[in-house]
Every structure is written in C-alpha cells, then in structure tokens.
Amino acid sequence: MIAFTLNAKKVRVSVEPLARLIDVLRDELNDVSVKEGCGEGECGACSVLLDGKLVNSCILPVIRVEGSEIITLAGLRDTERGKALIEAFATEGAVQCGFSTPGLVMAAEALLARNPAPSEQEIRVGISGNLCRCTGYDLVVRAIAAAAREGKGLW
Secondary structure: OEEEEEOOEEEEEOOOOOOEHHHHHHHHOOOOOOOOOOOOOOOOOOEEEEOOEEEEHHHOEHHHHOOOEEEOHHHHOOOHHHHHHHHHHHHOOOOOOOOOHHHHHHHHHHHHHHOOOOOHHHHHHHOOOOOOOOOOOHHHHHHHHHHHHHOOOOO
C-alpha cells in the first residue's frame, strides 16, 4: 500500500511500487488531467508538482511519492492561482489542442511559486521541459507574464 496526498486529499493505493505515477493517477485515481505524450520524460505533458517541484509523472515510480504531496492540474485549477493561470492562458490564446496545456500550466505554477515576477527569459527557461506543437511558445510566455502581472499577491 502506498500513501500520499493528491490534490489535498490523502490517498492509498495498492499497486506495484514500480508502476509509473501517471498510470496510478489516471487508472487508479481517475485523474485524467495528467496527459501522456512521449512516455520518456521529454515532452512535459505529464508534469505534476511533487512537494512543490515540477516532475514528469511518466518516468516516476509511484513508490517515490510515498508520504509526499502531489498536485495535478485537477487540484490546481480550483485554486485562485490555478484560475489566474488558466484565465491568462485562455485570454492570451496560449491553448490550442490542449494536450500540452496541463504540463505548461503546471510548469508556470512551479515557476511563479519560485519567482512571482519572472523575466521573459526566466519564463522561457521555466517552460523549457514542455513541448507544444500548436501555439509555439510566444503565446505561452505572454500568458505566464500576464498571470504574473494580473495575479500579484497570489504567488
């Protein structure tokens, strides 16, 4: 049995310790806000926060999260910070197919939690582990900058 906190709720799962976190989140805990892109930790679609740090859930064995706190887009989206990010992404047109969006939003949250007023270059570095084939990155960078401006005091 592996126990951890998922989006502010204590959970316990009976799975193989080396099962990928993404599979446990999606298949066992029904959190489909986490997407699988490459399955190799290269695209960032599966990004979640593990104790506040951005990680790729597709390459993380679930045993590594024992006793930890995991936040996914499903948990972030109902917070004031999540709402500010999602609104900024929508307003700036930084969402196309939506496949890479969860990972990009999670990367933005991780960045703004560390640095509430990042420069454009810091934003680009902060999202560098996320691939988007639809919007390019300029709209995403603008969205994160807008969230930082509009959401003063949230981060």
